[in-house]
Amino acid sequence: MTRIWTSDMAQTGTPVPALRPTSAILRGGEARLLALRPGDRVTLRNLEGAQPVEIHGFGPPGSLQGLAATLSPGPALSPSPSAYRIPPAVAQILDMPRQDPPISATLFDAETPAGAAVTLEARADLFCLVAAPGRPMAPDAQDTPTDILVEILPIVERAGEIPPPLAPRVVAEVRIAAATASAFRVKAGQYIQIIDVDGRQCSDFLAFDAGDLAQGAEFGIDPTTTRTLMGSSFSGPGLHSKYFDARMRPLVEVVQDTVGRHDTFLLACTAKYYEDMGYPGHSNCTENFNRVLAPFGIAERKGWPAINFFYNTFVDAQDRISMDEPWSRPGDYVLLRALTDLVCAASSCADDIDPANGWVPTDIHVRVYDADSPFEKGSAHRMTPDAEPRMSRETGFHPRTSALTRTFEDYRGFWLASCYTDAGPIAEYWACRERAVIIDLSALRKFEITGPDAEDLLQRAVPRNVKKLAVGQIVYTPLTYETGGMIDDGTIFRLGPHNFRFVCGDDFSGAWLRDLADKHGLKAFVRNSSDQLHNIAVQGPRARNILATVMVTPPHQPTLAELKWFRFAIGRIADRPVLVSRTGYTGELGYEVWCHPQDAVIVWDAVMAAGAPEGLTPMGLAALDMVRIEAGLVFAGYDFSDQTDPFEAGIGFTIPKDKPDAYVGDAAIARRRDHPHRRMVGLDIAGNEPIGHGDGVHVGRAQVGVVTSAVKSPILGRSIALARLDIAFAEIGTKVEIGKLDGHQKRIPATIVPFPHFDPQKTRVRTEAPADAPKKGVAPDESPASTVIDDPRGAANRGV
Numbered sequence: 001m002t003r004i005w006t007s008d009m010a011q012t013g014t015p016v017p018a019l020r021p022t023s024a025i026l027r028g029g030e031a032r033l034l035a036l037r038p039g040d041r042v043t044l045r046n047l048e049g050a051q052p053v054e055i056h057g058f059g060p061p062g063s064l065q066g067l068a069a070t071l072s073p074g075p076a077l078s079p080s081p082s083a084y085r086i087p088p089a090v091a092q093i094l095d096m097p098r099q100d101p102p103i104s105a106t107l108f109d110a111e112t113p114a115g116a117a118v119t120l121e122a123r124a125d126l127f128c129l130v131a132a133p134g135r136p137m138a139p140d141a142q143d144t145p146t147d148i149l150v151e152i153l154p155i156v157e158r159a160g161e162i163p164p165p166l167a168p169r170v171v172a173e174v175r176i177a178a179a180t181a182s183a184f185r186v187k188a189g190q191y192i193q194i195i196d197v198d199g200r201q202c203s204d205f206l207a208f209d210a211g212d213l214a215q216g217a218e219f220g221i222d223p224t225t226t227r228t229l230m231g232s233s234f235s236g237p238g239l240h241s242k243y244f245d246a247r248m249r250p251l252v253e254v255v256q257d258t259v260g261r262h263d264t265f266l267l268a269c270t271a272k273y274y275e276d277m278g279y280p281g282h283s284n285c286t287e288n289f290n291r292v293l294a295p296f297g298i299a300e301r302k303g304w305p306a307i308n309f310f311y312n313t314f315v316d317a318q319d320r321i322s323m324d325e326p327w328s329r330p331g332d333y334v335l336l337r338a339l340t341d342l343v344c345a346a347s348s349c350a351d352d353i354d355p356a357n358g359w360v361p362t363d364i365h366v367r368v369y370d371a372d373s374p375f376e377k378g379s380a381h382r383m384t385p386d387a388e389p390r391m392s393r394e395t396g397f398h399p400r401t402s403a404l405t406r407t408f409e410d411y412r413g414f415w416l417a418s419c420y421t422d423a424g425p426i427a428e429y430w431a432c433r434e435r436a437v438i439i440d441l442s443a444l445r446k447f448e449i450t451g452p453d454a455e456d457l458l459q460r461a462v463p464r465n466v467k468k469l470a471v472g473q474i475v476y477t478p479l480t481y482e483t484g485g486m487i488d489d490g491t492i493f494r495l496g497p498h499n500f501r502f503v504c505g506d507d508f509s510g511a512w513l514r515d516l517a518d519k520h521g522l523k524a525f526v527r528n529s530s531d532q533l534h535n536i537a538v539q540g541p542r543a544r545n546i547l548a549t550v551m552v553t554p555p556h557q558p559t560l561a562e563l564k565w566f567r568f569a570i571g572r573i574a575d576r577p578v579l580v581s582r583t584g585y586t587g588e589l590g591y592e593v594w595c596h597p598q599d600a601v602i603v604w605d606a607v608m609a610a611g612a613p614e615g616l617t618p619m620g621l622a623a624l625d626m627v628r629i630e631a632g633l634v635f636a637g638y639d640f641s642d643q644t645d646p647f648e649a650g651i652g653f654t655i656p657k658d659k660p661d662a663y664v665g666d667a668a669i670a671r672r673r674d675h676p677h678r679r680m681v682g683l684d685i686a687g688n689e690p691i692g693h694g695d696g697v698h699v700g701r702a703q704v705g706v707v708t709s710a711v712k713s714p715i716l717g718r719s720i721a722l723a724r725l726d727i728a729f730a731e732i733g734t735k736v737e738i739g740k741l742d743g744h745q746k747r748i749p750a751t752i753v754p755f756p757h758f759d760p761q762k763t764r765v766r767t768e769a770p771a772d773a774p775k776k777g778v779a780p781d782e783s784p785a786s787t788v789i790d791d792p793r794g795a796a797n798r799g800v
Contacts, residue, residue, distance in 0.1 A: 022152050025388045028145025028531075031131035036122035039155030044107060044130065048146040048514065048527045049114035056129040057103040057122075114514050114525070137532035139579035139594045140570040142448040142499055144529035162197055162365045163331040169370035176203070178361040179350035181288035183296065185210065186344055189371030191255065192336040194309050194346060197365050199330040200358035202349035204268035204285045204306035206293075207243070207251045210341040213296055219245040221252070223305045242339075243307065251342060256335035258380035258389045261327040263308035269351050270303045283350040296343050309334050311349070311356065325355040332389070335375060381413035383507035395442035396534040396600025400608075404618055411621065412505065414443035419620040428623035429714055432586055436540030436611060437619035438604070441585075441592070446529045447510040449500040453522035458492060458500055461516055463646070463655050463663055469494045472558075474566045474581060477654055478646045479509055484668035485642040486649060487512055489634065491583060493568060501529075505636050516664065534597045538607060539590030542614040544769060547591055550610045551580055560591075561769040574606035585624065587631025587759055589767050629711045629722065632682070632756030638693050639680070639708040639722055645672045648724055650680030650755070678705070679730040682755030685719035685738065688712070689748050696739040697723050698747065704729045707738060713757065720757045721750070 026032050028051060034042065044053055107118050122128070134145020171190060176182045178201075186192055186207075194203050208220040221243045229244055242253045268289065274282035290300040310328040313321055338344075348364040351357050369375075378392030392410045395401075402408075405420040417440065419425045431437050449458060458466040462477040469475055471494050479487040490504030502509065507528070514526040538547055548560045553571035560580065563569050568581035576599040584590030595603045608616060625635075632650065634640055640649035646669065647655070655669060685691055697705040705725030712719050721738075729736065732754060737747035754760060 022154075023388070024150050024152075025390075026130060026132050026148040026150050028132045028147055029134040031129055032150065034128040034130065034150075034152070036126055036128055037155060038122055038124055040122045041119055041153040042122070042128065042130075043117050043119045043149075043151040043153070045115065045117040045149040045151060046108050046112050047114065047149050048510075049112055049116070049525045050108075050110050050527065051112070051132055051134070051146045051148060052109060053107040053148055054129075054131040054133060055105055055107060055120070056131075057126050058129075114518065136596045136598055137529060138577050139533060139596065140495065140577070142450050142495065142501070142527075142529070144448055144527050144532045146527045160197055160363060161330075162195055163333075165367060165369070166193065166335070167191075167369050167373035167375065169373055170367055171370055172366075172368040174346070174366040174368075176346060176348045176364040176366065178348050178363055179283045179288075179352075181285060181292050181345055181347035182366070183292040183343065183345040184366065184368070186338045186342045186368055187371070188338055188340045188342075190338050191369040191371070191373055191375060192252070192338065192344065193333050193367040193369065194336070195331065195333045195365040195367065196259075196310055196326075196328040197330065198362040199328055199332065200310075200326045201328070201362045201364060202311040202326060202351070202357055203309045203364040204289070204304070204347045204349060205309055205336075206289060206304060206306055206345040207338075208296075208298065208343045209245060209249070209251065210343050213298070213343055216297070218298060219247060219249070221305070221307065222246040250339045252336045252338055254334065255337050255375050255377050256333070256379070256391060258332045258391075259310060259326075259328045259334070260379060261310075261312050262334070263311035263313040266308060266311075266313060266321070267303040268306040268308065268347065269349060269356075272302070274353070277353055279353060282353075285347040285349055288347055288350070289345050293343075293345055298343075308349075323354070323356060325358045332380075337375075378415075379410055384511060395440055396595075396597030397440045397442065397536060397604050399601050400604045401440055401618065405620070407620070409621065412443045412445075416440055416443055417618070417620040419622045420618045423617055425620065425622040425626065426714060428617055428619040429626050431615065431617035432540050432588060432619055432623065432627055433715055434541065435615040435617065436538060436542040436546055437586075437617050437623075438607060438611065439537040439539065439619045439624060440534075441537050442534035442597075442600075444530075444535065445504050445507055445509065446533045447502045447504075447513065448527045448529050449502055449513065449524060450498060450527075451522075451524040452498055453517070453524040454498045454500055457513065457517050457520075457522050457524040457526075458502075459661050460520065460522075460663055461513055462492070463659060463666070463669070464492070465656060465659050465661075466492065466494075466500075467661075471496060472567055472569070474568060474583060476566075476651075478640075478649070478651060479504075479512065480646070480663075480665035480669065481642060482665050482668060483642075484645040484665045484672050486636075486640045486644060486646060487642065488636060489640070489649075489651065491581075493581070532596060533594050534600050535592050535594045536604065536607065537584050537586070537590060537592045538611075538616075539584045539586040539588045539619075541589055541764070541767075542611075542616075543588070543590050546607065546611040546614050546616055547580065547593070550574065550606050551578075563591075564768075565766055574602050576602050578603060584765070585631075585633055586627040587633065587756065587762075588627070588764050590765070625709075626711050626714070629709045629720065630713050630715065630756065630758035632722065632758075632760075634680075634722075635709060639724075644678075644724070645669055647673060647676060648678045648680060650722065676727050678724050679727055680708070680722060680724050680755070681730050681732075682753045682757055683707070683710075683721040683723050683736070683738075683750040684753045684757075685710075685721060686749040688719065689740070691719055691721055691738055691748065696743045697725060697750070698737045698739045698743065699729050699734075701744070703739070703743065704736065716757060722755060725752070 132148045137144045174182050174184050212219050222245050225244045242250045244250050268285035270286045271284050286304050289304050310326040312326045313323045316322050346366055349357050352361055380389030382389055394415050401417050405417050407418045408415045409418050464475050464477040474491050474493050476491050478489045488504045488506045488509045493501040510526050510528050517524045550573050551560045551571055553569050557569045563582050565582050570579050579594040581592045583592050634649050691710040695707040696703045705723050707721045707723045710721035734752045736750050740746040
């Protein structure tokens, strides 16, 4: 069988091989070592195109026979450490003595289209080093390294394999055969990994305080106490961050989860369930638990309340709990941390009479890791349903933000601060409106769009006239389906004649653009550079003063004082390369600073030092949501979705009537513009009752719309909202009511008003520097001056 060896598997000596699923992602700029057997096939798929791949095959002395006829013996293996990172355990293998030279090749080049693949076959037992070389990308460059999909087809069909350990120090391995259960001890601080071996298999989990058991008292996970303390509704399947016993003492906490769909409020399956379904005597988790827990003195039960990992339950429209096959894939897992000494039990659910386990129960595997294992908290995110999961990650600015707050949220796969300890959302809000704030927004997705047909691709993809976009200019735009519904919104940066950068919120936008290029035969590359560009926003009335003291630009670039709205400049901060754009998401004068993550801490420190005299304050997502609603800036999943067009999302200004070229969804959008059904409006709300996303808007008994975003505005002194209403009731001045409780028992009066509620003419964000402002930050002449075309008509009049 094919085996993959990774750096996580070595402790002090040669790594121990372990089996993984049949595909894995090789990240750009990294290397991966495979251990292959004769007949194993490896397919390397260039997911985004233009990414070279180095492959080196070698083995113990005398054992190397080659990978494929297309590869030939090469020089001694000495990959450049600056081109890709080699894990320590891999380096150990590379240093092993051998007689034969490696068989080496470089696959793919700068012209390789997205999706191109090469398949290689092993003809002997050998190691295979696969690398996707790439160096850190400068903010004004577009040579981002991208990911390679490694697909492995072993000569022997694989089943029942488990992924390699997440950390070196494994304390215990527990294999739980299908339809059985096992009990085991765990010490405080140790980590418990529950692995779904073959996918779509549920595993019930119990934990008891071991110290109390020794004294004859049973205290295990209590679902009701946990739900109460964690404030999670009964109808929300998923995992709590901690699980408590009836004394309100925490027993375990969730550290990592690659699935995101579990059950936390039903019993493990019982004999009664199968009896009622006509299967008396059927194996069940409750009786399996009773057997394995008896040696620990734990009393039997007719039904065990458990955490039902991977069990896909949901609440339907009639408030009934229903279920379907699990979302989990082979190798998916949940990682827990024991908060005290525990006796644990886990099962492989025995249910084979309904979809709970995909109709066929399979194995569960449990690993216990040492308490000193270096695990970070996170949940898995997938760009598309079939993509490899990627755990929540930290931004380049995290070393600084984490020193200022412990309140983070997982926003689109990155840990971003919700608020900061010294201030809090309200103080951060006022700092943005009165002085200046710095916000880590590195979770934004960035895509480099290059190639001779890059302009044609974007001209076809978006309603804005990209052909009129000047080098150095930015435009805000939606992406739409053929139906007119919105995929995403974002900003397009023009870096050169055939060079663009699209900044948006969703990974899928890049995949959609890539598919569009392929569909129309356009030679354009769409490559994800999100890990190469992290960014902070510096927003507020004093933002220009702060950045002007630290931003240095070459003569052919505008200074910060000269930088116009929706333009960008390339320069340096603290001698680190940056790109600074005059954009933002606050409705205030502001800028965004883009840099490589390795420079993020230095850039943060320089900006904070420059902003100290001006009262610069870090701001989190809670305050950001307040200012963006006041400014009428829309948010995906709240103010728009694939069911709403740009007019219904309140960004109809992005849709020209006279664009010369066709774009995706233009016919549907034209129909919707001529025959609108709904319109985005502003609401002024009477009183101080809390209003939220999803609240119905009524005229009499009929619901005529829905609140999309709402906030109690500090600067306006009243509650305001954005809402999407039926066109018949969307005129300014119309009186409506927001329904609470069942929508009828309680009504909150509101009035339709124009939006944005705050600074509707955008005077603050448009503010230009005084004509006599000093031209700070001009670097010595290093390159010939270049001409930047003036802002063309049709530029966006609203930032995002």
